[in-house]
Amino acid sequence: MISTRVATRGTMASKRTSAQLLKSFNGLNTSSTIGLRPAFIVVKQIHPVSSQRNFSTTPAKPKVTEFFPQKETELVRKTEPAWPHPIYSYEQMEAVTVAHREAKTFSDKIALIAVKVLRWGLDVATGYKHDKAIALGEKDPAAADKKYGMTEEKYMIRNVFLESVAGVPGMVAGMLRHLHSMRRMKRDNGWIESLLEESFNERMHLLTFLKMQQPGLFMRAMVLGAQGVWFNALFFAYLISPRTVHRFVGYLEEEAVITYTRQIKDLDAGRLPKWQHLEAPQIAIDYWKMPEDKRSMRDLLLYIRADESKHREVNHTFGNLDQKNDPNPYNSEYKDPSRPHPTKDLVHQKPEGWERTDII
Numbered sequence: 001m002i003s004t005r006v007a008t009r010g011t012m013a014s015k016r017t018s019a020q021l022l023k024s025f026n027g028l029n030t031s032s033t034i035g036l037r038p039a040f041i042v043v044k045q046i047h048p049v050s051s052q053r054n055f056s057t058t059p060a061k062p063k064v065t066e067f068f069p070q071k072e073t074e075l076v077r078k079t080e081p082a083w084p085h086p087i088y089s090y091e092q093m094e095a096v097t098v099a100h101r102e103a104k105t106f107s108d109k110i111a112l113i114a115v116k117v118l119r120w121g122l123d124v125a126t127g128y129k130h131d132k133a134i135a136l137g138e139k140d141p142a143a144a145d146k147k148y149g150m151t152e153e154k155y156m157i158r159n160v161f162l163e164s165v166a167g168v169p170g171m172v173a174g175m176l177r178h179l180h181s182m183r184r185m186k187r188d189n190g191w192i193e194s195l196l197e198e199s200f201n202e203r204m205h206l207l208t209f210l211k212m213q214q215p216g217l218f219m220r221a222m223v224l225g226a227q228g229v230w231f232n233a234l235f236f237a238y239l240i241s242p243r244t245v246h247r248f249v250g251y252l253e254e255e256a257v258i259t260y261t262r263q264i265k266d267l268d269a270g271r272l273p274k275w276q277h278l279e280a281p282q283i284a285i286d287y288w289k290m291p292e293d294k295r296s297m298r299d300l301l302l303y304i305r306a307d308e309s310k311h312r313e314v315n316h317t318f319g320n321l322d323q324k325n326d327p328n329p330y331n332s333e334y335k336d337p338s339r340p341h342p343t344k345d346l347v348h349q350k351p352e353g354w355e356r357t358d359i360i
């Protein structure tokens with residue numbers, strides 16, 4: 001990290017170096033403003049490779065800028081994340097699939113409609129029309145690209161906004177269950193930890209994306225406004241019907257898995273060239289304990305999608321349980337451990353959630 005910073009300063013040192021960098025950059029922008037109505041984000045994404053060669057022994061891959069480097073202090077070497085992330089294998093992450101839990105009850109249907117409405121609003125706001133793009137792309141790829149093309153910047157805007165709101169429900173639910181437990185002088189049965197951990201994990205997604213792109217004023221205002229409305233709406237909704245909120249989050253996470261799956265597909269299809277050789281930021285490497293040969297942007301998307309699939313499963317499972325009396329199956333030890341049961345990692349994947357009778 002230090003070597004990267006030294007290299008960064010080095011790039012400013014001489015005009016000649018800058019000229020060389022621009023040449024060696026091969027179409028990758030050092031700094032550009034994205035024109036998504038209106039232009040939210042200033043992209044200052046990738047440092048050219050050649051600038052780092054003199055100072056660093058790291059491989060010649062594009063690195064993301066450290067927008068908020070960890071503060072160096074005299075005595076502290078490193079601060080670990082509050083919740084260490086479980087290890088995911090590559091096969092487990094590749095096995096994550098898009099899935100949908102059928103809305104069976106009235107409360108399920110309310111939750112699903114709410115998610116559909118929110119998704120529609122966000123699609124309109126961020127110009128995301130993937131299905132239409134694919135349909136037109138089959139007939140006229142150039143026109144589809146011009147009209148609906150999702151660029152790296154558009155995806156990043158969407159990811160930053162989504163992750164900034166995704167970290168709220170778990171915190172609200174965890175907080176309310178914490179207060180409920182104290183107020184009613186009853187135990188919580190282990191739910192609080194999973195809920196807070198989920199929101200922590202979402203915030204790590206956000207911090208990772210923020211290492212790659214810094215939001216402008218408009219985006220910050222959107223996040224601020226959304227958080228104000230979102231937090232309060234979830235607060236009251238969770239007081240009224242926690243089961244509906246868990247189902248709602250389960251459906252929301254189904255959408256998150258769809259979104260990240262599309263990003264991975266677009267990347268594989270060569271539609272996101274700036275991400276093709278992009279390395280994951282250090283914060284992500286540390287948090288997910290990414291193996292040395294699996295630290296690309298694609299790998300990062302696989303990790304994040306796997307997390308979203310876990311949130312999908314956890315919230316659908318919570319939505320199936322007795323909210324007041326059932327233990328948290330993700331925090332429990334089972335009488336027969338050989339029987340498949342919920343875990344924090346991806347060993348047993350249940351995209352539609354575990355049914356109560358199978359685990360309680």
Ligand SMILES: [Fe+2]
Pocket residue numbers: 163166201202205256304308
């Ligand atoms: Fe997320």
Ligand SMILES: [Fe+2]
Pocket residue numbers: 166202253256307308311
């Ligand atoms: Fe999520």
